[in-house]
Amino acid sequence: MEKIDRSYLRYIRYAVQWGIFFFLIYAGYKFYIFIEHFASPDARNLTPETILSLRSPSVEGFLPIGALMAFKLWVTTGIFDRIHPAGLVIFIAAVFMALLLKKSFCGWICPVGALSDFVWKLGGKIFNRNFVMHRYIDYPLRSLKYILLLFFIYIIIIKMPPFAILGFLEGDYYKIADVKMLYFFTEMTTLTFITLLILFLLSLPFKNFWCRYLCPYGALLGLISFFSPLKITRNKGACIDCGKCSRNCPALLPVDKKIRVRSPECTGCLTCVSHCPAKGALDIAFTKKRVLSPVIFAVLVICLFFGAIGIGMITGKWHSATTVEEYRHIIPQASTLEHP
Numbered sequence: 001m002e003k004i005d006r007s008y009l010r011y012i013r014y015a016v017q018w019g020i021f022f023f024l025i026y027a028g029y030k031f032y033i034f035i036e037h038f039a040s041p042d043a044r045n046l047t048p049e050t051i052l053s054l055r056s057p058s059v060e061g062f063l064p065i066g067a068l069m070a071f072k073l074w075v076t077t078g079i080f081d082r083i084h085p086a087g088l089v090i091f092i093a094a095v096f097m098a099l100l101l102k103k104s105f106c107g108w109i110c111p112v113g114a115l116s117d118f119v120w121k122l123g124g125k126i127f128n129r130n131f132v133m134h135r136y137i138d139y140p141l142r143s144l145k146y147i148l149l150l151f152f153i154y155i156i157i158i159k160m161p162p163f164a165i166l167g168f169l170e171g172d173y174y175k176i177a178d179v180k181m182l183y184f185f186t187e188m189t190t191l192t193f194i195t196l197l198i199l200f201l202l203s204l205p206f207k208n209f210w211c212r213y214l215c216p217y218g219a220l221l222g223l224i225s226f227f228s229p230l231k232i233t234r235n236k237g238a239c240i241d242c243g244k245c246s247r248n249c250p251a252l253l254p255v256d257k258k259i260r261v262r263s264p265e266c267t268g269c270l271t272c273v274s275h276c277p278a279k280g281a282l283d284i285a286f287t288k289k290r291v292l293s294p295v296i297f298a299v300l301v302i303c304l305f306f307g308a309i310g311i312g313m314i315t316g317k318w319h320s321a322t323t324v325e326e327y328r329h330i331i332p333q334a335s336t337l338e339h340p
């Protein structure tokens with residue numbers, strides 16, 4: 001067997017994931033200052049440009065349900081959401097990534113995925129191992145995210161007519177949906193705190209608890225990723241059956257028993273490839289014979305995601321059309337404004 005060390009693939013992924021994670025923490029901090037301005041009389045002394053520059057549109061990535069509505073509106077009418085266009089751009093990027101590069105949005109970009117990854121690794125250190133649910137519990141739990149996805153598809157894609165979506169997207173509630181999302185964390189209710197604590201505690205022993213069982217966004221991207229031409233592919237001839245790929249897979253996939261990993265749980269994280277010691281045994285590939293360099297795969301993930309953002313910026317579909325005057329009027333009502 002010719003040996004190979006591709007551990008650098010993990011470091012490339014960590015750099016991308018955590019770079020985005022810390023950028024979003026910084027964007028969230030600036031967004032907090034942005035909102036605070038509307039609670040302070042000094043806000044009137046600042047120019048609208050100065051105030052708006054504090055708000056990074058990337059925070060709209062935390063509004064996936066609004067993005068799903070905006071996606072339907074865009075596909076059915078051609079109208080592109082003006083209120084949170086960045087949310088829609090990020091959603092479209094994630095869908096395209098799933099179509100071409102497996103569920104790589106989950107494995108490389110999503111900050112919740114990064115956090116989840118960190119928490120189960122921490123759990124592994126605390127308990128000396130991670131735990132696996134019995135399959136009779138694991139299967140029904142895994143269906144929860146698909147049930148949630150079906151619910152949103154039924155409510156938004158099937159039941160909600162485009163004019164109702166437009167009305168919602170242009171309403172005051174959605175204009176500050178990002179503000180309400182921040183308040184969800186900064187002004188946490190006891191129920192929210194307990195829910196997040198339970199999720200955290202369950203994420204310690206079980207790998208990617210949130211992503212594996214509950215995230216409807218990941219469920220959607222997983223289903224779309226069936227169409228991805230690229231799949232983790234094992235070459236039986238070169239494989240030495242060491243099982244390192246399966247042992248290290250965050251999605252608990254039996255990689256060493258497959259020739260092509262078709263599962264919707266595969267995030268294209270390349271952890272299996274990075275751990276495989278046998279040259280030519282495991283790759284990301286179009287077919288058994290047409291292999292793609294994993295570094296090129298990583299470059300494609302980065303280019304597709306940031307390329308979509310770049311296109312959004314160039315075409316004027318990145319910054320919200322909500323004006324400072326509208327924010328001045330609506331933000332003070334944020335805590336009392338109810339879902340229409």
Ligand code: SF4
Pocket residue numbers: 232248249250251252253255261265266267268269270271272273
């Ligand atoms: S099969 Fe490989 S690429 Fe897919 S989730 Fe598992 S470790 Fe990541």
Ligand code: SF4
Pocket residue numbers: 234238239240241242243244245246255256272275276277278281282
């Ligand atoms: S494909 Fe999996 S089992 Fe085969 S050599 Fe690579 S890590 Fe080991």
